[in-house]
Amino acid sequence: MTATEGGGRVASAGAPGAGGPLLLGVRHHGPGSARAVRAALDAAEPRVLLIEGPPEADGLVALAAEADMRPPVALLAHVVDEPGRSAFWPLAEFSPEWVAIQWAVRRGVPVRFMDLPAAHALARGEEEGEGARTDGGGEPAEEAADLDSVRIDPLGALADAAGYDDPERWWEDVVEHRAASGDAFAPFEALGEAMGALRETYGSGGHERDLVREAHMRIQLRAAQREFGSEGVAVVCGAWHVPALREKVSVAADRAVLKGLPKVKVDMTWVPWTHRRLSRHSGYGAGIDSPGWYGHLFSAPDRPVERWLTKIAGLLREEDRLVSSAHVIEAVRLADTLAVMRGRPLPGLTETMDAVRAVMCEGSDVPLALVHDRLVVGDVLGEVPDSAPAVPLQRDLTRLQRRLRLKPEALERELELDLRKETDAARSRLLHRLRLLGIGWGEPAESRGSTGTFRETWRLRWEPELSVRVAEAGVWGTTVLGAATAKAEADAVGAAALADVTSLAERCLLAELPEALPVVMRVLADRAALDADVGHLAQALPALVRSLRYGDVRGTSTGALGEVALGLAERVFVGLPPACAGLDADAAAAMRGHVDGVHVAVGLLGELASSGDGGGPGGPGAPADEGEPVVVGTAGAVGDVDSVRSPSAGGVRGRWQRVLRGLVGGERVAGVVRGRCARLLMDEGVLAEGEAARFMGLALSPGTEPGEAAAWIEGFVGGGAGGGMLLVHDERLLGLVDTWLTGVSEDAFVDVLPLLRRTFAAYEPGVRRTLGELVRRGSGQQSSAALMTEGAPGFAAELDPERADAALPVLGLLLGLGGEQERGGAGRGGAADGGAGRSRNRLVGVA
Known part of the structure; x- marks a missing residue:
């Protein structure tokens, strides 16, 4: 699959009886192509089916017939020695290739993949320096970007010729909304002629990779014809390749193109895929914009527009939107009216979404975005049977997921764990071990219900790429526990900084890796x-x-x-x-x-x-x-x-x-x-009472550099540690700051102002407002000496013991001190009175 093919391809076919194989050119992930392929195969009944894809997957075709196989799924090929170098071939329920495979396995017809082997495709990606990872159809992502600049979009070119500014709308009008005819091969013949004309005008696309792939396809096609006869062969491939398969090229010329191709050893299996990864914006070069909408068009038995709008209404009701049956009826009428006004045979996605915005969403794009995310794109996650080949680590992970009832899901969800429960503790260990292995199925989140250490919150979301991460992690062991242990030990030895080792020790405790922890601790002790x-x-x-x-x-x-x-x-x-x-x-x-x-x-x-x-x-x-x-x-x-x-x-x-x-008393220590x-x-x-003010007075003395004094203030009352409230409740400190600031020279004031503004800007608006009121009323105008001796405005010079004692019982109850306040009050006199007085001062200060 190429980037251009995924954008939309049309078809060309040779009908049976014409002396050649049946060539069914398709648009990948096109529901219209899928229905047409099924009808054509029912009519032709070929003896063998060739499909564009890697030949290494021939042995995996039978798994498509198992009940546990549910699309979307993808063929995954990865280099044995480097699992990270991999390629995907995604298939959805509405993909023509998937429909063809289902047709063949139910009738016992052999299925063979005919594209360039993945062993060559992945080796070529390494040799050409195009990046290890490939996306979709064996096409390296970097190469797909290059193809866009040299190859036309066939669907876009045909849509432009027909007077359409949107290729998707043109495809819906001429294919998806086309009434079925009696001739199952008519759509392939009609669109095939257009595709041939495009290749005559623009050439084969101008990229060497296509020439190599098409040479291999022709060789596979000739071999099938020799074995089953020309009229017994049916081919399902991207329509862009159909003219190349019809081209008269000698066997020697094709073999010369394939001679000397590099090769690596690869493994192949089925893995779950998602609708979201089929979408173009997710980075899959051969994707489609609206997989959820295409899936609906393919599965709806009749009245697709009415069923689609009913589905949208159900989603909005789940989100507490007021949507009634009348809204659905009105939206259907509006969508039909828009289709007539725009000259379309039936409402398409554009008309239905315009109707939803106007009727169900009251003109708002916020609920419309939800509809697009949940339904137009969707979060469907496929499933593969247990019999599918998998690395031992994947099998152990699947076993743990079932035992702990942690089903992989494409939709992000939060998981609250109580570590005092055995099952939740086991789930936590599994997720932490997977994170150690680089398998980011779950990410820790902030707990909303509790701040205790026995609570954990995770955000879980399974992405298809995690299957590759599992294969990569398989080099560390055959079980999750064994692999995580080996990986932690290797990371400890190779850690660059001491903080990395301590962080690793913390993660080993979270993941409960008793065998790895001693190794990490030895490395930690040596590094420390x-x-x-x-x-x-x-x-x-x-x-x-x-x-x-x-x-x-x-x-x-x-x-x-x-x-x-x-x-x-x-x-x-x-x-x-x-x-x-x-x-x-x-x-x-x-x-x-x-x-x-x-x-x-x-x-x-x-x-x-x-x-x-x-x-x-x-x-x-x-x-x-x-x-x-x-x-x-x-x-x-x-x-x-x-x-x-x-x-x-x-x-x-x-x-x-x-x-x-x-x-605090260091002269050379930064302020x-x-x-x-x-x-x-x-x-x-x-610090004893008043000692903080003494330290501040020393730091803000005239002999201190203004910048250093401002830094001291930032350290003392900055950093969002309640410094603003400290100044509000202790006007002696506020007065010291104010006195120092008013005495700073004009030049020094310009230098210290940014630092002070940064410090005070971190306070809450109410705190800043209160400080301003205190300064405005003159609290900050008193000298620091007066504040030290006379006390703050509104307070007496000395404590009134009787009034303080009257508040002590209530404060004792509030602070949980029991009868301690009574014992303090009974001991007035002499030295004991001084201690009681300080206690009362602290209680009053807390109050």
């Missing part, structure tokens, strides 16, 4: 030990820590993973302070992202440690002070680095907080990193 780049270590840690959660949900042992994660975290703690010194703007922004990722990972690692998961010295389940390493800083790189070295404070979270505090660390410490509740 040799990699001195703190950025790489920081990138690797989050995925590694996330993987520790899967032990709870999936029952996977993560002890070794926990040890590696703890060791990686310690190396980050040691290397991060010197790595944050002397960074430019881009490097500082990247380092801020690393700090955020490590902070989240450490938080999760601390939770796992407190719950007793994992193992290893100083890791989950160990006492706080046991096995705590001494972290050595780099002198002069940051401020209070020595505080990291204290062995008294236990736990990974405590060590991380000391690293952050050292970064955006210092600001971010201060914000993280404040969110953790580590």
Whole structure:
């Protein structure tokens, strides 16, 4: 099949009794051609049937008669040693070739494919550098594009000669809507003459590949004639080739054309296909625009327009559109009227869709697009029987799909999994293993119902190309589990970056590959030990820590993973302070992202440690002070680095907080990193009351470069981490920012304005509006010193204990503190009163 043939081909035939074979030129995927072929074969009753297609598929013809074979399907040929180099020959229910095969197998008539063997076609594609993958009919996709520029579209040329501007409309008028005549061969004779005239005018198309294919077809035709007699042979092929098959060419000339063709070893089988892949816009060069519409025309026993519009009405009702029987009746009348006005014998797709838009869709193209997607194109997925040849991996996948009740479907659908259920957990493992193998049947999606780790959401959609991916993955093993294990081990050894190995470890846990995980962990440990780049270590840690959660949900042992994660975290703690010194703007922004990722990972690692998961010295389940390493800083790189070295404070979270505090006070640390660390410490509740304002005051002091100060602000209140609300509720911080900004020189203001606008533009509109109101009413005009000493407007200088105590019982209930607020209130006086006062301050602040 060629790109031009798929666009539309007409026919030429030699009637039986004329001293030659019956040549039935067709339009591939044309329902009119399919009906005409069936009628011609019923009339001629040939003894053998030759069909355009690869001869390697001769042994697969009998499968077309099995009950489990449901079109659309495709013949798939792939190189044995390189399954990725493949070609498809799609067939739909309304394809003339499929109708001819069905006719032959039901009557016991031999069927032979006569096109150039796939062994030569795929080898030629490699030799000519036209790309490994081919699309449709053995025609390399790149070559199909070249053919468009040198070969005419026969259907378009005939339509233009008849005065039509749309070849599809012309084909419908002269073929699909043509009343059946008594002569079954008349349509082939009439259209064949036109095709012959086109080849006389434009030549054979001008491409060497057609000459090779047609030479092989003539050789196959001669062999069939010698065996069954000329009048016992019927040929179903693209009409473009019919004049070439009638051409008088010597056997020696044809053999000379085929001499020396390269050859590779190929395997062939049937695979499911879809209507969507038959459509031209999907990338199949010999496709059609409306496979769903053509399928309807072929299968409708009578009144096709009425049945089509009724089907559309049913689809719209399913989508909650108000469509009644009156709409259908009115749409049929309008379609008939449009056909009369446009001079057409019957309404075609254009008239019916115009009527649907006007009557059922009320002029809107939105529901019309749904109709086009679901019905005009369609999501029909074919089926092939189990007896069809397949690689062992495909058979194992089919077995798993049936056991887990995961039927491949062409229409995209969402699948919600609860990993606490055995069947859902097995489905999750299968989908993750297929993703490891590059078989993208399912893609993870965001869960809408729950954020727990026991929930997974997948989007499933089976594409015909996945059959090729399965064949490609067959080199890794004969089962999905074995192939995924081998592929993961190979990917671990060949991974380029540490983050790739940690991501692979996470995927191995998701896919539950117990044999591959030790190999991945050895590679991970080796890479982590040799990699001195703190950025790489920081990138690797989050995925590694996330993987520790899967032990709870999936029952996977993560002890070794926990040890590696703890060791990686310690190396980050040691290397991060010197790595944050002397960074430019881009490097500082990247380092801020690393700090955020490590902070989240450490938080999760601390939770796992407190719950007793994992193992290893100083890791989950160990006492706080046991096995705590001494972290050595780099002198002069940051401020209070020595505080990291204290062995008294236990736990990974405590060590991380000391690293952050050292970064906050580091003079050589980039402003955006210092600001971010201060914000993280404040969110953790580590900074004492007013200490955040002190750090901000130091960062915004007159001696600090304006650009560096603006970067500190971005790190502290930027990044969408609630910084806007922080300024709204703490007017001391807002006043510091405002005072600094009003004191910046005009030249410096121009430099820092883009950075500040980027920071504040990330806030919600309501937050920005509130900040503007606060500044407008004068909150930001007070000096930072006044804000530090006098407090924010609207608040007293000191806390009123009685009024605060009155709110404590309610706040305790809201916050789940039980009776703690009563104990705090009873202990006023002396040092205890100071502690209670700070508690009340925090409660009031939360309120």
